[in-house]
Amino acid sequence: MKLPLSYYSNQDVLFLAQDLLGKVLFTEIDGNVTAGIIVETEAYFGVKDKASHAYGGRRTDRTETLYNHGGVSYVYLCYGIHHLFNVVTSVKDDPHAVLVRAIEPFMGKEIMELRRNMPASKAAISSGPGSAAKALGIDRSFNKKDLAGTEIWIEDHGIFYHPDEIMEGPRIGVAYAQEDALLPWRFFVKGNKYVSKPNKI
DNA sequence: CGTCGGATTATCT
DNA sequence: GATAATCCGACGT
Numbered sequence: 001m002k003l004p005l006s007y008y009s010n011q012d013v014l015f016l017a018q019d020l021l022g023k024v025l026f027t028e029i030d031g032n033v034t035a036g037i038i039v040e041t042e043a044y045f046g047v048k049d050k051a052s053h054a055y056g057g058r059r060t061d062r063t064e065t066l067y068n069h070g071g072v073s074y075v076y077l078c079y080g081i082h083h084l085f086n087v088v089t090s091v092k093d094d095p096h097a098v099l100v101r102a103i104e105p106f107m108g109k110e111i112m113e114l115r116r117n118m119p120a121s122k123a124a125i126s127s128g129p130g131s132a133a134k135a136l137g138i139d140r141s142f143n144k145k146d147l148a149g150t151e152i153w154i155e156d157h158g159i160f161y162h163p164d165e166i167m168e169g170p171r172i173g174v175a176y177a178q179e180d181a182l183l184p185w186r187f188f189v190k191g192n193k194y195v196s197k198p199n200k201i
Numbered sequence: 202c203g204t205c206g207g208a209t210t211a212t213c214t
Numbered sequence: 215g216a217t218a219a220t221c222c223g224a225c226g227t
Contacts, residue, residue: 052219060213081210099219129219
């Protein structure tokens with residue numbers, strides 16, 4: 001069930017960004033397990049992607065996480081408020097990553113409701129990368145964690161979306177990346193209510 | 202329903 | 215000192 005480390009060493013981040021749709025992201029914090037089905041992702045294409053923190057091979061204290069072998073988490077603070085969770089993929093020194101933008105609550109919904117202070121029936125509880133991370137209790141202490149470990153991991157529950165159900169479009173909030181902002185590297189499940197807006201191409 | 206702008210801080214220049 | 219892979223409450227329609 002738990003995805004092996006070898007899963008993340010695939011060097012095709014565009015494939016993995018789509019393949020992660022339907023996989024289930026778990027966290028365990030102080031004995032509290034929460035999990036959500038991944039329904040929206042974005043691919044960040046390493047050193048060649050102007051929207052990537054590792055564009056041009058940039059290495060800083062923050063981006064060093066991205067240069068790990070695939071299968072670790074990359075969590076950073078955005079706009080001073082929001083924690084964004086990424087899956088580092090590919091091999092060591094090839095800094096590809098997949099941003100998890102939305103999840104569908106799957107386990108521990110009551111805990112998510114407390115963390116988000118809203119009912120799980122509301123799509124906003126885990127729609128958008130900042131909200132999804134908060135629902136799962138992810139903060140910067142989850143940076144550089146082994147995704148085959150016991151604090152945060154991803155399982156395959158055989159949830160499969162037909163290719164017709166997987167939509168693609170430009171990534172969100174990356175206008176600064178110029179021509180790379182137009183690349184259709186955002187993937188989401190058609191019609192799923194937890195997908196963040198805009199949920200059309 | 203849609204649009205607008207303030208929040209809040211690690212990180213980089 | 216400026217920026218940022220965003221969110222949410224306030225307001226107008």
